[in-house]
Amino acid sequence: MRTAELTQGSVTSRDGTEIGYYKTGQGPAAVVLHGSMESARSHTLFAEALADEFTVYLPDRRGRGLSGPHRRDHGIRTEVEDLDAVVSAAGAERVFGVSAGGAVVLEAARTLPSLKRVALYEPAIVADGAPHREWLVRFDQEVARGDLAGAMVTSMFGFEMAPAFLKVMPRGLLRWMTEKMMAKEERQAAPGTITMRQLAPTIHAEGTIVAELGGTFEKFHAVAADVLLMGGTKGLPGLEPGRATLEKVLPRVRRIEYDGYDHGSSSDPGGVNPTGKPEAVRRIAADVKTFFK
Known part of the structure; x- marks a missing residue:
């Protein structure tokens, strides 16, 4: 290609x-x-x-x-x-x-x-837009303490992106799976690739726009x-x-x-x-x- x-x-x-x-x-x-x-x-x-x-x-x-x-x-x-x-x-x-x-x-x-x-x-x-302002509070707290995997889980539910089967899984397990997925991507990423871990903090701006x-x-x-x-x-x-x-x-x-x-x-x-x-x-x-x- x-x-x-x-x-x-x-x-x-x-x-x-x-x-x-x-x-x-x-x-x-x-x-x-x-x-x-x-x-x-x-x-x-x-x-x-x-x-x-x-x-x-x-x-x-x-x-x-x-x-x-x-x-x-x-x-x-x-x-x-x-x-x-x-x-x-x-x-x-x-x-x-x-x-x-x-x-x-x-x-x-x-x-x-x-x-x-x-x-x-x-x-x-x-x-x-009001529900997005609500989950952004938790998202910002998780980013501030370095819990990017947790923040991504929060945004996934906030944006209603979670498939039905994930909604019944314990949040701790979802966070663990997300962390493993980010780590795997970083190991396999080519030089210069913008990874999920780097992109995660930008979700705050996305939530702000959707709310606005x-x-x-x-x-x-x-x-x-x-x-x-x-x-x-x-x-x-x-x-x-x-x-x-x-x-x-x-x-x-x-x-x-x-x-x-x-x-x-x-x-x-x-x-x-x-x-x-x-x-x-x-x-x-x-x-x-x-x-x-």
Whole structure:
């Protein structure tokens, strides 16, 4: 399998923080914004599928890889400013976003008139943001004492990502399994890989964004861009109602639901995405490419 040839670049966000990105391809610019527990390199296969017709930008959201750290007041406004810095430098009118990244892209489409076509895979917009503020308290306490495995278990239940069989398992066992999984990944990771242990603290920002945007569907009436709204029948159950509502609210929207695809189906297989399949990435990318033309 051919691997996309990536070059690096960076821009400066409004508050002075550096936002780094990878770049590949040729043609009009398209930005790909990753989701939770991911980094810019999580969509290299996706970028490769677009690269023959588009110049693809893969930014690292804050706290990861090429980009600077989160600040104490980090929220959706900061995320949109970071994306705007990349979009403006690239001259991009097309953006694809996944999960929490998809929520950022949708909010950007509401506030940035430069965006003409936005594609979203399982955007993390929920009916009520209050429950996320509640689990974030425990998550922050666990991170502060260095219990990253425990924090990841807390976020898994907080984001309603836990399969039914895990809900009946003792929390201590889940924490032990998570720690073993992170240790195994670190042993096997190639040099430069951004691991689960490194990504775990970034979940605070994801929870903040989901809480902030929860229940704000009506404001997306103002989105003027064309929207491709995607998800999978095996995706996160808590996000499907949001897609159904967005389909009614967005003025210019087309919806696709992929049979058998899960929340990570647009992302590279491996790491936190063990069920990923290259053929699923290519199929989603093909639909996005057609939409972006």
